[in-house]
Amino acid sequence: MSMSIPSACAPVATDMELRAHADHHDSLRLWLRLLSCTTRIEDTIRQRLREQFGLTLPRFDLMAQLEREPQGLTMSALSRRMLVTGGNVTAIVAQLESEQLVQRQTDAEDRRVFKVRLTPAGRRAFAVMAREHEAWIVDLLSPLSERQQDQLYRLLGTLKGGLATPHPQPQETP
Amino acid sequence: MSMSIPSACAPVATDMELRAHADHHDSLRLWLRLLSCTTRIEDTIRQRLREQFGLTLPRFDLMAQLEREPQGLTMSALSRRMLVTGGNVTAIVAQLESEQLVQRQTDAEDRRVFKVRLTPAGRRAFAVMAREHEAWIVDLLSPLSERQQDQLYRLLGTLKGGLATPHPQPQETP
DNA sequence: TATTGTTATACTCTATAACTATA
């Protein structure tokens, strides 16, 4: 592969996909397009989340995990689910706690452990954000018809089924 | 939207898509699957690039940009193409220069400006990496048949066509 | 004055590793 010389026109702003050229394998073109679409959407979401709610994506993700577990999650469970190491979870939880969006709850049986839960305010705030978030997604995917979205969903399912599971090693027992 | 209570089983390692639940709009499920597939592939690439070549993705991308422009690119052109601000390009170029992969070439006409180019060693190194990179992609996308890949490519084209162009403002004239 | 590029600074996310406290 040699990414060769492109046509002379220099685009004002490039994106991932403009790395594709005639001598590229079709899979590479497909990958660059996949990356390009996803990145554009993700950047949009990230930016809106920050502008409208002052929240980063990892923090939103952590809240989403908690929203699914009303009884709360331990730090190590969060670490596993978010696929990041423990120190990072400590930092994110500390941040959210300082904003009263989550709270720690000690465990009577094992005093090393505690559960992290959404506070009522956190739950309310998340509900608002999640509703907005979903509306953004619906809008961003609207170039595709329902039928096309369904097709895309199935194709990605096939792709995903063949991919290796992501590195779940952080904070796991060795 | 309320992300409701999931089934009791706690998965060992979750991924983005496990944020999807019954009451989610289909578009949201599609988005989470799209994000999940892309992230898995990207993380794999990033990790291999680092392990096998000691290179980060942004540096690889910068080299890819230069590979396409044998006459070199100015710092501001690189900044526009990579959609990051100037200071970052300075840092990445400095890194690559210290490894003799790229070089700066002063411009006789405008002494504020210079072109950044791949060195011969940089070009050779990039050729090797790009070949490997493409092989990884071909392999990672292999769960899909050629026909499916083609279908996916077209669907993403439709999606992409409807998305806004990414924020090309960094370092542009205001 | 405007433009090119650099420097300084700050922030977030990330990992590693040493540490404390419980078990």
Place this chain on the structure above:
DNA sequence: TATAGTTATAGAGTATAACAATA
């Protein structure tokens, strides 16, 4: 000895803003 969580540190990428040199 092993586990849960914290802290300290380091490194990458990002943005902003002030700056120098040149146009």
